[in-house]
Amino acid sequence: MNQATSHSAFKSQLKKYYTFYAGGFIGFVILLAIAEQMGMSKQWIGYWFLFATIGLYAGIGIMSRTSEVSEYYVAGRRVPAFFNGMATGADWMSAASFIGMAGTLFLGGFDGLAWVMGWTGGYCLVALFLAPYLRKFGQFTIPDFLAERYGGNIVRSIGVVSAITCSFVYVVAQIYGVGLITSRFTGLEFGVGVFVGLGGILVCSMLGGMKAVTWTQVAQYIILIIAYLTPVVWLGTKHTGIPIPQIAYGYTLQKVGDLEKKINADPKELEVRKIFTDRAAAGKAALADPDKSYAAGKTKLEEGLTAAKASNNATQVASAEKALAGYPKDVAAAKAAWTRDTGLAGRAAPVRPHAQPFPGATEAAQNTARLNFIGIVFCMMFGTAALPHILMRYYTTPSVQEARVSVFWSLFFIFLLYFTAPCLAVLAKFDMYTNLVGSSFASLPAWAAAWAKVDPGLLNITDFNGDGIVQWAEVVIGGDLIVLATPEIAGLPYVVSGLVAAGGLAAALSTADGLLLTIANALSHDLYYKMIDPSASTTKRVTLSKVLLIFVAGTAAYVTSLKPGDILFLVGAAFSLAASAFPPLVMGVFWKRANKWGAITGMAAGLAICVYYMVTRYPFFGINMPLWFGLSPVSAGMFGLPLGVVTIGIVSLLTAPPSKEVQELVEHVRYPHLKGDAVVSEAR
Amino acid sequence: MQLTQKHNEYWHKNLVVTGILLLVWFIVTFVEAWFARELNGITFFGFPLGFYMSAQGSLAIYVIIIGVYAWYMTKLDKEYGVDEGDLE
Secondary structure, three states, X not given: OOHHHHHHHHHHXXXXXXXXHHHHHHHHHHHHHHHHHOOOOHHHHHHHHHHHHHHHHHHHHHHOOOOOHHHHHHHHHOOOHHHHHHHHHHHHOOHHHHHHHHHHHHHHHXXXXXXXXHHHHHHXXXXXXXXXXXXXXXXXXXXXXXXXXXXXXXXXXXXXXHHHHHHHHHHHHHHHHHHHHHHHHHOOOHHHHHHHHHHHHHHHHHHHHHHHHHHHHHHHHHHHHXXXXXXXXXXXXXXXXXXXXXXXXXXXXXXXXXXXXXXXXOHHHHHHHHHHHHHHHHHHHHHHOHHHHHHHHHHHHHHHHXXXXXXXXXXXXXXXXXXXXOOOOOHHHHHHXXXXXXXXXXXXXXXXXXXXXXXXXXXXXXXXXXXXXXXXXXHHHHHHOOOHHHHHHHHOOXXXXXXXXXXXXXXXXXXXXXOOHHHHHHHHHXXXXXXXXXXXXXXXXXXXXXXXXXXXXXXXXXXXXXXXXOOHHHEEEOOOHHHHHHHHHOOOOHHHHHHHHHHHHHHHHHHHHHHHHHHHXXXXXXXXXXXXXXXXXXXXXXXXXXXXXHHHHHHHHHHHHOOOOOHHHHHHHHHHHHHOOHHHHHHHHHOOOOOHHHHHHHHHHHHHHHHHHHHHHOHHHOOOOOOOOOOOHHHOHHHHXXXXXXHHHHHHHHOOXXXXXXXXXXXXXXXXXXOOHHHHHHHO | OOOOHHHHHHHHHHXXXXXXXXXXXXXXXXXXXXXXXXXXXXXXXXXXXXXXXXXXXXHHHHHHHHHHHHHHHHHHHHHOOOOOOOOO
């Protein structure tokens, strides 16, 4: 049997396995649905989803265990384009995409679309500039390419540092997501949830490296896409009457626009918003002289109580007593309450139309908002195209041609989720505008009552004007609510909520798998094998990688347990930093003249300006220098990338051109197949 | 190995198609976003066009860009004899 037939036999076998698997998974969900009807408790449904899916991933991991170098690092380079596309999809879509994306769009409207565009459009850059050439180069890691192309350990080290930094920041966010989902749906403690999830990640990636991770990620993609689409299709059919809501929700968006106008004109809404304005103003006034205001406020309430007692009205006495009991115990507590009140000013603003881009009172403010929108799109795109755990996946296809096709499938599978998220946001908004707004506090929709009780951080409804009716201004929503509560909003049984949790878990685990492997490989392959001990045996390298994997996972879990603050900023920062690795990768292929010193100074300059801009502008660091062009620090890559390109250009031209061998390497990667090639790409 | 005239032609054609697709990418991303307010004046299937492009239209075009590139390059590989054959 020659290679071509064995490859297609392998492919058809894979198709059979995964079709069987997807059918089995759907059967499993149906069985649980029946069990729910027969009275299985919610907690048990949660456990079943958690342990069955993690057990499944571990099973795939055990079946694909390996100690062979090319199997461990690049899955034997025989992953067909279609399956590599699914694996990349799962690798790419994180807990943030799965759970957070629709919420960001719900809250931000048009502005949230910057993330959607950035996280998909980046794949065009991967396809046009990187995937085929990296595949032809055909080694194991991204620093491998930088080192071989530019020569020397300095370039490799910068590559390793940048790969590890951005992957580590990103993996912390994933493990956080794992802990959140397991604890929410099973009632396990956050810390326990983190370690259960971590166990699943480790069994899989440690035993089988890239090979196990690839086949697990395919399985995880299938679960996450079923979990994401099911409730949206259901909700969409309910509101649009068409089972492909992604196409039909334009008319729902129009209705949302009309409802927004109605809400903004509603006198009751205006009343609530005026309460916010007044309380914010009162809070601000009180804060000017806290001690005096505290005493005055207390005296006023005490006088009220005396008056009520004098009038002998029992209800008045009770309410006056209650008001006095609710008064802050001391000045410090009162100050905190007033500060909270000043924050209400933000809620006094009218609803901004969902589809309206670039908010701002003046033309200038709107243009700054537009620049920031474009900044985010830009940084997310170039960051995507330089993230090592994604680029690594294109080393695993059997050929250059399959690598190109595989980027197509990758984006197609990612697209399925990303073009659904904006639809979900609009449908959820429509449902809330029609069913939640205007309902009475005594009979809230069932899902709203349940979530408001479970987690006030996700849903908080307070009757500020005391009319017993819900006004939109009285509702505060946390972004994660949208995806988590959609099954209940759509009126689906609890088993679908369990399915969504399993999907979120799959998204977080698959991304964590890929990231941990990238970090461990950068350390074991690039740092140890290539720089410290080039004579290390293959067994030693693979074993070292496995040990490092446990160590890195443990460290990441520890950092996660400290619950570091602003995760969205960290993720944004990781992308901006990753973007600085993009110019040397691309110029290495497209410009023969680019040389070692150009690459070193270019990467260093790009990274330096990114870090400088973030540190001096991001409020966390407390320096807060004025912004350049009003561009927020998350988009620091807007400066880093062009500077990197220019620096590489100038420095390369000022120093000697690269050697003949390097120029031949560039020619080698530019053509999928040249005579005499086979020896080079197969021998390693 | 020494590259022939034919090889250079292949690379040149690759650069041209890359450039064209990159231009399309640039237009549906940055030009579209820049004029989103103006585009929103046009309605498309009930959507304001600017919103529709950012939420779905541009995304679909990205998928098509990559598909076209993969298809065209496979053809070009065969035409110029630099394809990998059926061996792998």
